[in-house]
Amino acid sequence: MIHEVDEVLKSLLGGGALAGSGIEVVLDAPTRDWAARRNAPTINAYLYDIREDVNRRQRGHIPVTDERDVVVKRRQPPRWFRLSYLVTAWTRQPQDEHRLLSAVLATLIPREVIPAADLPGALGALGMSVPVSVAGTQTESRSLAEIWSALGGELKPSLDVVVTAPFPAYPEYDAGPPVTEGVAVRVRALDGAGTETGTEERAHRPQQVAAARTAREAARREREAGKTS
Missing domain, CATH: 1.20.5 (Single alpha-helices involved in coiled-coils or other helix-helix interfaces)
Structure with missing residues (x-):
């Protein structure tokens, strides 16, 4: 599920206002060594925190049907997790970095919810839309200053992007056969x-x-x- 969210975010950041610009989008940790090796304009989306959104947790069971619309299994509702990304722009001039961050904002703000049809693999198979929050109030316990300190780099402008994605809960339970007789x-x-x-x-x-x-x-x-x- 996490790698599919990575794919979705990279696709979003590479499109919109940045489509056709040739700006590379990477998921690397923006450490001091990584910054020293960078030689082209880059958008970095670093996944720094994963937490369950307990407010979305549900109880009960969800029926699983086959091609005949017959219930064959039952599973628990999916659990939702907040994937927090530190999005930064890397160029030679601060003004250019600010332009790239503005382009990221212009790209992500209209995409507050990603429909299931636009999601890949198992994430899209769940049939649930995924909310995206950009530059909202930070709720994680670690501050951005602490994150930059852990990465060994200097604090720079960044956007906090949070994708809240469902993760299937296991195991699945076999359902009884359908009733065909009175x-x-x-x-x-x-x-x-x-x-x-x-x-x-x-x-x-x-x-x-x-x-x-x-x-x-x-x-x-x-x-x-x-x-x-």
Whole structure:
């Protein structure tokens, strides 16, 4: 799931306002050594935090159907995780970096929700849209200054991009076979001494139940008509 979110974010950042610009989009950790090796304008989206969004956790089970729309399995609802990316621009001039960050904002702001049809692989198979937040209030416990310190680099302008994605919960449980027959009642006949003298099985299929209900309703209407005559 995480690598599919990476793919989605790279595709978003490489399109929109940056489409056709030739700006490279990478997921590397922006350490001091990495910055020293960089020799071309680059957008860096570094995944620095993964946390479950417990407010989205659900209980119960979700039915899984086959091509005939028959329930064959049941699974728990997916768990949602917040993937936080530190998005930075790297050029030789600060003004150019600011232009790239403006282009990133212009690209991501209209894409607050990514529909399931635009998601790849198993992420798209879940059939759920994915929300994207850009430059919102930081809720993670680590500050950006701490992150830059851990990377060994100097603090620079950045955008905090959060993609909240579902992750399938396992295991799946087999569902019982579909009901194809009605209820069957077995009647035992006993004599005066309590000895069984025979059995009779009466099957109540859906068609029979419906026919019996219709017959009872017709008889009730006839009785009511006789009382009023």
